[in-house]
Amino acid sequence: MIKNISIVTIFIFLELVSTSTYAAFCSLRDPVSAIQMLYTDGYEFRSLVTTVTEEDRARVKMQLPFTIHQSEVGKHTLYVVYENDTRIGFLQARSEWAKWGLVEIAWAINNDRSIKGFYFQRCRSPQCNDTVSEQINTVLKNKNFTQLKTLLNDNGETLSSYGKTQFNHAPDLALLAIRSALKTLAITDLSWENDINKLALINQSN
Amino acid sequence: MPNIAFASQNNVNLLGENSRWSFDIATRGTRNIDQKNNAFMHVIGLDLHKVFSAKTNDIGTLTFQPYVVKLNNVKNPPFIFDDGNDTQLTWRIANFNYTALAQGKFNIRAGHFEIPFGLEYQIDTNGTLRQLTTSDRGIKADWGVSINGILPNVEYEIAITRGSGNEIESAGNPYVFSGRVGSDTTKNFTSGFSWFTGDVLVKNGIVKHKKIAFDASYYYFQWQFMVEASAGKQANNSTQNTFAEVMWKSPQETFLSYWQLGYKNTSISENNLERNVSNSYWVTGIKWQSINGFNVSAQYKDKLSNSSSQDSILSIQLRYRI
Numbered sequence: 001m002i003k004n005i006s007i008v009t010i011f012i013f014l015e016l017v018s019t020s021t022y023a024a025f026c027s028l029r030d031p032v033s034a035i036q037m038l039y040t041d042g043y044e045f046r047s048l049v050t051t052v053t054e055e056d057r058a059r060v061k062m063q064l065p066f067t068i069h070q071s072e073v074g075k076h077t078l079y080v081v082y083e084n085d086t087r088i089g090f091l092q093a094r095s096e097w098a099k100w101g102l103v104e105i106a107w108a109i110n111n112d113r114s115i116k117g118f119y120f121q122r123c124r125s126p127q128c129n130d131t132v133s134e135q136i137n138t139v140l141k142n143k144n145f146t147q148l149k150t151l152l153n154d155n156g157e158t159l160s161s162y163g164k165t166q167f168n169h170a171p172d173l174a175l176l177a178i179r180s181a182l183k184t185l186a187i188t189d190l191s192w193e194n195d196i197n198k199l200a201l202i203n204q205s206n
Numbered sequence: 207m208p209n210i211a212f213a214s215q216n217n218v219n220l221l222g223e224n225s226r227w228s229f230d231i232a233t234r235g236t237r238n239i240d241q242k243n244n245a246f247m248h249v250i251g252l253d254l255h256k257v258f259s260a261k262t263n264d265i266g267t268l269t270f271q272p273y274v275v276k277l278n279n280v281k282n283p284p285f286i287f288d289d290g291n292d293t294q295l296t297w298r299i300a301n302f303n304y305t306a307l308a309q310g311k312f313n314i315r316a317g318h319f320e321i322p323f324g325l326e327y328q329i330d331t332n333g334t335l336r337q338l339t340t341s342d343r344g345i346k347a348d349w350g351v352s353i354n355g356i357l358p359n360v361e362y363e364i365a366i367t368r369g370s371g372n373e374i375e376s377a378g379n380p381y382v383f384s385g386r387v388g389s390d391t392t393k394n395f396t397s398g399f400s401w402f403t404g405d406v407l408v409k410n411g412i413v414k415h416k417k418i419a420f421d422a423s424y425y426y427f428q429w430q431f432m433v434e435a436s437a438g439k440q441a442n443n444s445t446q447n448t449f450a451e452v453m454w455k456s457p458q459e460t461f462l463s464y465w466q467l468g469y470k471n472t473s474i475s476e477n478n479l480e481r482n483v484s485n486s487y488w489v490t491g492i493k494w495q496s497i498n499g500f501n502v503s504a505q506y507k508d509k510l511s512n513s514s515s516q517d518s519i520l521s522i523q524l525r526y527r528i
Contacts, residue, residue: 022495022499022501022527023330024230024253024271024298024330024332024333024527025226025228025253025254025255025269025271026253026255026269026271026298026299026330026332027330028255030264030305030310032309032310032311032355032356033356033358033390033392034392035309035310036310036356036358037358043309044262044263044309045263045264045309046259046260046261046262046263046264047224047257047259047264048224049223049224049225049226049257071497075226077224077257080262082262082263085261085262097457097458098457099457100427100428100457101427101428101455101457101459102458102459119392120392121392122392123394124394124425124426124427124428125427126394126426128394202261203261203262
């Protein structure tokens with residue numbers, strides 16, 4: 001009986017693991033459409049691949065009431081965006097779990113670590129249309145980590161009363177987007193800090 | 207175990223910055239129920255990915271996937287194998303995509319890559335039991351060059367390739383000119399127009415192909431619906447192919463199941479007489495992805511009507527990415 005329960009437990013645990021980690025690398029694609037949507041012409045971008053570690057995951061949990069999933073430990077890409085050889089921000093694509101499957105959101109981040117905007121690279125709900133996306137983008141635009149946190153309750157599981165006033169339409173999608181934005185901002189500085197600083201030094205030496 | 211696996215990948219930067227690598231191991235058993243034959247295929251390969259970058263832009267992406275394939279008791283093996291028990295080095299993807307020209311809008315790819323045609327363009331089926339319409343054309347990936355890119359609302363790839371598949375061979379002077387122009391694949395409805403023309407190298411020479419296709423995909427929550435229809439000529443005979451697939455994925459996408467239907471009609475001219483030969487099949491399959499990169503999949507393929515030449519085939523595959 002105990003053995004059966006253990007097997008079921010293991011199965012449930014295994015079920016919680018995203019498949020995306022184990023996709024062949026030939027399926028990796030740059031978020032070209034997202035960058036085109038989020039930045040005006042004249043930009044350049046370069047990749048910055050780093051390893052998101054278990055320690056980073058734990059440190060996100062110290063800043064937020066939730067953290068990234070264990071399956072996200074591994075290699076990820078941050079795109080650094082430039083205009084006229086000057087850094088104008090970053091772009092990072094993140095996968096979030098919704099009840100209907102994975103939602104992939106590309107986040108454009110300003111240099112001051114506020115949100116410039118986002119683009120649904122993949123969202124299989126018809127609710128993820130341009131109108132809803134624009135409504136959520138309008139609220140999140142230029143908000144920093146602290147300001148985004150005010151849109152959620154203390155446990156991070158629901159919208160705060162202030163947050164509810166901001167999202168009349170698609171509050172579930174807004175909640176998913178806010179949690180994703182907070183994790184993105186947190187992990188960008190935690191996991192890429194050294195790489196960003198190194199790259200800044202290289203760029204300064206131009 | 208996961209920590210060990212990640213350590214091997216994450217802490218060793220074999221190729222410097224912006225690189226990833228992984229080992230891919232798989233074993234597949236296939237039972238041909240009609241011919242009462244069991245066949246096996248064992249695979250081990252390297253999956254390597256590196257982005258070369260300048261100070262403020264990416265220069266290009268190298269994808270390098272050499273695989274050693276060992277066959278065991280395979281009837282009618284692909285012609286690159288000497289026999290059904292042979293071992294060969296094969297290439298899945300091995301190319302460099304030069305991306306420094308226009309921020310992803312116009313790239314130049316050189317090497318071994320998937321021929322841009324139909325649904326295959328947006329779905330990675332390398333090393334999986336689940337396949338789409340490659341068998342219609344007899345070639346999945348080829349050596350050559352392409353231009354490719356993503357424009358606002360349009361994605362495209364146009365390629366000229368050797369036509370010989372795994373190895374660069376000039377016997378019979380094969381070639382393939384192919385391409386696909388389609389809508390933005392980040393949307394829930396995508397469609398595309400493709401063409402494929404050329405001479406494809408096979409065991410006994412070359413086969414002439416000329417066809418065009420339309421494909422469409424629609425995603426609705428956990429469901430995925432795909433269709434591809436093509437028409438043209440193969441070995442100077444008129445052909446029409448249709449393919450449809452419905453797929454369902456669990457919310458975490460650790461489990462998926464799919465159902466496929468395929469139909470091919472060929473008009474064969476012999477001695478001023480024309481006869482139609484049709485072939486139809488159905489496929490059902492499942493795949494389960496576990497932690498640590500281990501996955502197991504199973505598939506059953508059978509004829510749809512008695513007139514079809516399709517055998518009943520059951521396949522099971524275990525795969526592990528380290």
